[in-house]
Amino acid sequence: xxxxxxxxxxxxxxxxxxEGEYIAxxxxxxxxxxxxxxxxxxxxxxxxxVDVVALKAFYIPRAGDIVIGTITEVGFNGWTVxxxxxxxxLLRASDVLSRPFKPQKDDLPQxxxxxxxxxxxxxxxxxxxxxxxxxxxxxxxKITRGQIVKITPTKIPRVIxxxxxxxxxxxxxxxxxxxxxxxxxxxxxxxxxxxxxxALRAILKIEQESHTSGLTDRIxxxxxxxxxxxxxxxx
Amino acid sequence: xxxxxxxxxxxxxxxxxGRKPDELRPVKLEVGVISxxxxxxxxxxxxxxxxxAVYGPREVHPKHLALQDRTVLxxxxxMAPFSxxxxxxxxxxxxxIELSKMIRESLEPAVFMEYYPRTMVNVFIEVxxxxxGTRCASITAAALALADSGIPMRDLVVACAAGKIDNTVVLDxxxxxxxxGSADVPVALMPNLNAVTLLQMDGLxxxxxxxxxxxxxxxxCRKIYAxxxxxxxxxxxxxxxxxxxxxxD
Numbered sequence: 001x002x003x004x005x006x007x008x009x010x011x012x013x014x015x016x017x018x019e020g021e022y023i024a025x026x027x028x029x030x031x032x033x034x035x036x037x038x039x040x041x042x043x044x045x046x047x048x049x050v051d052v053v054a055l056k057a058f059y060i061p062r063a064g065d066i067v068i069g070t071i072t073e074v075g076f077n078g079w080t081v082x083x084x085x086x087x088x089x090l091l092r093a094s095d096v097l098s099r100p101f102k103p104q105k106d107d108l109p110q111x112x113x114x115x116x117x118x119x120x121x122x123x124x125x126x127x128x129x130x131x132x133x134x135x136x137x138x139x140x141x142k143i144t145r146g147q148i149v150k151i152t153p154t155k156i157p158r159v160i161x162x163x164x165x166x167x168x169x170x171x172x173x174x175x176x177x178x179x180x181x182x183x184x185x186x187x188x189x190x191x192x193x194x195x196x197x198x199a200l201r202a203i204l205k206i207e208q209e210s211h212t213s214g215l216t217d218r219i220x221x222x223x224x225x226x227x228x229x230x231x232x233x234x235x
Numbered sequence: 236x237x238x239x240x241x242x243x244x245x246x247x248x249x250x251x252x253g254r255k256p257d258e259l260r261p262v263k264l265e266v267g268v269i270s271x272x273x274x275x276x277x278x279x280x281x282x283x284x285x286x287x288a289v290y291g292p293r294e295v296h297p298k299h300l301a302l303q304d305r306t307v308l309x310x311x312x313x314m315a316p317f318s319x320x321x322x323x324x325x326x327x328x329x330x331x332i333e334l335s336k337m338i339r340e341s342l343e344p345a346v347f348m349e350y351y352p353r354t355m356v357n358v359f360i361e362v363x364x365x366x367x368g369t370r371c372a373s374i375t376a377a378a379l380a381l382a383d384s385g386i387p388m389r390d391l392v393v394a395c396a397a398g399k400i401d402n403t404v405v406l407d408x409x410x411x412x413x414x415x416g417s418a419d420v421p422v423a424l425m426p427n428l429n430a431v432t433l434l435q436m437d438g439l440x441x442x443x444x445x446x447x448x449x450x451x452x453x454x455x456c457r458k459i460y461a462x463x464x465x466x467x468x469x470x471x472x473x474x475x476x477x478x479x480x481x482x483x484d
Contacts, residue, residue, distance in 0.1 A: 012467045013345075013382050014390030014427035027387065029347075036427065038347065038387040040467055055471055056274075056385035058292065060351075086292035086354040127352050128303065 007045050011037040011052060018050050025051035042211060053211075059085040059153040059183040061122050061131040066140075068148070068181030069133070071116045074108050077101055081118065081133060084150070084183040089131040091120065096135055117143040119179055119187065139179075146189035147196045151207040153184035158210040159203060166206070166216050173223040174199040198226055239415055243400040251412065252281075256405040259395070259455055264375070264466035266383045274384025276466070278376040281409055282366035287376035289384040292354035300355070305348040307355040310339035312373055314362040334370055335360075341374055341394070341423040341433035347387040356386060367410035368396050374423050374433070375459060382467055391463055392432055394423035395455035397448040399440060404447045406455050420445070422452040426460040 005017050017028065018035040027039040028050055037043075041052040061067075061083065069081035069089060078092040093101040096111055112118065118133075119140050125131035135141045151159070159180060160167050171178055176190035176199040186203055190196040202219050209215055244250055254260070260281030269275035272288035279285075295301035312334040316325050327335075338360065346356070358380065360373045371394035378392035398408040400416035413419055418438030424431055431453075440448060 010468055010471060012391065012464050013388035014425065016427060029387075029389065031389075031428070036389070038389070039385060040382055040471065054385060056383070058273075058385060086294070086351055088294055 004045075005043055007043055009043050010041075011043060012040050013038055017043060017052075018045075021048065023049045025049045027052035027054050027057075054154050056152060057154045059083070061085055061087060061089070061125040062182075063122055063124055065122045065182040066119065066179070067122060067133075067183040068117060068119055068143070068179065068185035068187055069183070071112050071114050071118065074112070074114060076103070079108070079112055081120070083131065083133075084153070084181075084185055085131075087125070087130050089120075089122070089133045091118070091133040091135070095133075096141075098136055112142060117148065117187075119143060119181070143187060146187050147200055149186045149188070149200055149203055151184050151186065151203065153182065155207050155210045156180055156182055156184060158215070159186070159206050161216055166219065169216060169220055170199055170202050170223070173220065173227070174202070178203075194230065198223060201226075240411065243412055243415060244403055244405075250400075250405065252409065254407075256403055257451060257454075259407050259458060260409065262459055262462055264379060264462050266379055266466050266470045272380070272384075274380045274382070274386070276376045276379035276383060278372050278379075280368065280372040280375070281407075282364060283362070283369055283372045284364040285369065285372050285376050286361045286363060287373065287380040288359045288361075289356065289377075289380040289386070290359075291356035291384070292351045292386065293357075295353065295355040301353045304352050306346075306351045306353075308339055308343055308346060308348065308358065309355060310335045310342070310358045310360065310377070312338055312360045312362070312370075314365060314369075318362045318365045334373070337433065337435075338370065338374055338377060342377055342381065342392055344430065344432050345378065345388050345390050345392045345425055346381065347389065350387055356381075356384075365410070367408050367413040368421070370394070371396050371421050371423070375463060379463055379466060383470070390425035390427045390430075391460065391467075392423055392425055393456040393460045393463055394421060394433060395452050395459055396421040397452040397455070399438065399444060399448070404440075404444055404451060406451045418444075418448070420448040420452060422449060422456060424453055424456040424460075426457055 015037045024030045024035045029038050037052045039054040041054040044051040067083045069083040071079050072082045073080040081089040083089045120133040120135050123132045123134045174195050176188050179187040188196045188199045263279040265277040268277045269288050274289040276287045358377050362369050374394035397406050397420050399418040400412050418440045420436050423433035
């Protein structure tokens with residue numbers, strides 16, 4: 001006897017969404033065979049799976065995620081990194097130096113100091129241990145140039161788009177390289193400041209309108225209009 | 236304010252502020268009022284004015300307080316020195332410490348504590364103006380702030396009090412009624428799960444009176460819950476409007 005709230009409806013914690021043969025997905029919970037919402041969000045139903053897309057949430061680490069973090073502290077044999085999450089991440093010195101770390105020889109603050117930004121991958125994380133980072137892979141490491149934007153972590157999938165359609169479009173239109181940290185931090189590096197600015201505005205627009213459909217087309221249109229405006233100004 | 240009124244209910248059966256026995260004071264709820272907090276809410280319940288802010292989940296300080304299997308919920312109920320007639324010392328009083336614990340315990344059943352071990356959630360409740368029933372209004376505000384911060388919850392929590400004045404059971408006591416009257420029963424409720432998370436009684440009531448008082452308070456809770464939901468949705472009203480427009484297209 002499945003009673004159902006409509007798809008795309010706004011729910012608050014405790015709202016009854018479905019009853020009976022449905023599968024409880026993200027941000028929901030089951031009690032007495034009934035599915036309730038656990039966060040403020042919008043209902044998504046796909047193949048009997050009920051999800052609530054949270055409008056506000058925080059980043060919970062997962063092994064394999066690429067994140068962008070800020071070094072907060074230099075320790076004895078590594079760094080602590082703020083990854084915009086309830087948990088602080090650890091980065092080992094031997095991992096960054098890619099050789100055994102010798103405290104007598106190596107000066108850690110010279111390699112990475114408090115306030116530096118890094119692109120890193122989460123190697124391990126579980127309920128009992130803080131996340132561990134690595135930078136020993138191509139594309140990872142200290143950030144030297146570009147712009148940083150923070151958006152709600154739950155909206156990162158929207159910036160990526162279906163099979164990466166959104167992000168590849170922005171990259172193509174603006175000529176910028178964009179790294180999406182799954183923790184909601186985005187790094188944009190482009191040839192000129194204006195290119196970066198444009199990509200940044202596109203990403204903020206996506207965050208604001210993430211719940212609407214046909215967004216990719218609208219963003220493409222916006223980027224093209226902005227570009228042609230800029231061309232005219234040059235003339 | 237010091238002179239006691241002789242009668243709390245007049246001949247017409249109306250209370251000091253003109254309410255009927257089973258009438259709530261006007262309630263105003265607002266969500267997301269503090270930009271630097273992860274979640275926040277503002278409540279006006281009659282003359283009560285209360286701010287609630289939630290920070291977290293975040294690392295636990297000091298570290299030894301961390302729990303390995305669940306998050307630590309910390310509540311601080313505080314009354315501003317100017318919130319009452321006579322200046323209140325800003326230092327936490329015995330009463331405030333007790334209320335902090337009581338509010339924490341009435342919120343805990345609603346929060347999924349086991350989702351984020353080794354973290355802490357801080358709830359700060361600041362009473363800017365008090366007029367009886369601040370504990371209930373504080374719970375209502377704190378639950379809204381928690382939901383606004385994006386912490387997974389089983390249900391919202393709403394609280395409301397009932398009591399006895401002039402031998403009549405009435406809903407939602409204000410300050411004078413609380414002080415002059417003979418009993419006060421605050422109740423906190425998780426409306427969808429239909430679970431009571433707080434039940435206190437101060438004063439004397441017969442069994443029958445107690446039952447009517449609890450039922451009256453629960454009824455009040457449900458009324459406030461409707462407003463609570465509305466307040467949460469209002470913050471995201473643009474979002475739902477956009478979605479509706481799309482559905483029509």
